[in-house]
Amino acid sequence: MNKKKIAVIVGSLRKESFHRKIANYIATIAPENLELEFVEVGGLPLFNEDLDGKNAPESWVNFRNKIKEMNGVILVSPEYNRSMPATIKNALDVGSRPYGSNVWDGMAGAVISGSLSGIGGFGANHHIRQSAVFLNIFMMQQPEAYIPTIQNIFDNAGNVKSEETKAVFQKFINAFEKWVEKVSR
Numbered sequence: 802m803n804k805k806k807i808a809v810i811v812g813s814l815r816k817e818s819f820h821r822k823i824a825n826y827i828a829t830i831a832p833e834n835l836e837l838e839f840v841e842v843g844g845l846p847l848f849n850e851d852l853d854g855k856n857a858p859e860s861w862v863n864f865r866n867k868i869k870e871m872n873g874v875i876l877v878s879p880e881y882n883r884s885m886p887a888t889i890k891n892a893l894d895v896g897s898r899p900y901g902s903n904v905w906d907g908m909a910g911a912v913i914s915g916s917l918s919g920i921g922g923f924g925a926n927h928h929i930r931q932s933a934v935f936l937n938i939f940m941m942q943q944p945e946a947y948i949p950t951i952q953n954i955f956d957n958a959g960n961v962k963s964e965e966t967k968a969v970f971q972k973f974i975n976a977f978e979k980w981v982e983k984v985s986r
């Protein structure tokens with residue numbers, strides 16, 4: 802079986818991040834032919850075109866090379882002030898340059914957003930989609946994943962409490978597997 806390589810990028814840097822927990826859970830239930838790898842973006846210096854080119858920061862070069870290996874990406878992110886956190890935007894920007902060397906081009910993508918309230922990070926979700934679509938990441942449209950009240954999902958051991966929530970995540974990752982097969986580079 803030809804496994805598909807999928808980057809998982811988490812938008813929160815917080816140690817106890819609920820989005821990290823969601824991403825960790827998704828990684829445990831992903832179908833066998835998806836090979837999920839967490840790609841960390843918290844250490845990437847803010848994009849600055851003056852630093853780019855032959856002497857680009859090593860972390861940018863490593864990040865770009867890592868994303869180039871991938872068939873797909875799952876972005877799991879909170880909403881910050883009705884948009885995506887700077888971590889995600891910076892990662893998208895770093896991967897998009899130098900001009901003409903967009904490492905995201907032709908990947909399959911999906912986004913999971915969450916919130917402590919009932920809104921589920923809708924604003925972040927769609928801002929991520931907006932940039933990702935421009936970068937020619939083929940974003941899965943359905944099922945959408947706006948996860949409300951993320952603080953209530955996990956028990957103290959980090960397990961998902963409700964069968965209904967488990968089913969939401971399973972449906973999402975199963976659909977993503979099919980999406981990757983259909984559209985990814």
Ligand SMILES: Cc1cc2nc3c(=O)[nH]c(=O)nc-3n(C[C@H](O)[C@H](O)[C@H](O)COP(=O)(O)O)c2cc1C
Nearest residue numbers: 813815818819820821879880881882883884916917
């Ligand atoms: C700077 C900042 C801005 C935030 N803005 C929003 C927001 O616009 N909408 C929202 O639903 N929650 C917002 N929150 C609350 C986050 O959803 C909450 O902190 C969540 O736990 C972050 O995800 P994490 O647990 O993965 O770190 C914000 C939090 C921070 C720190």
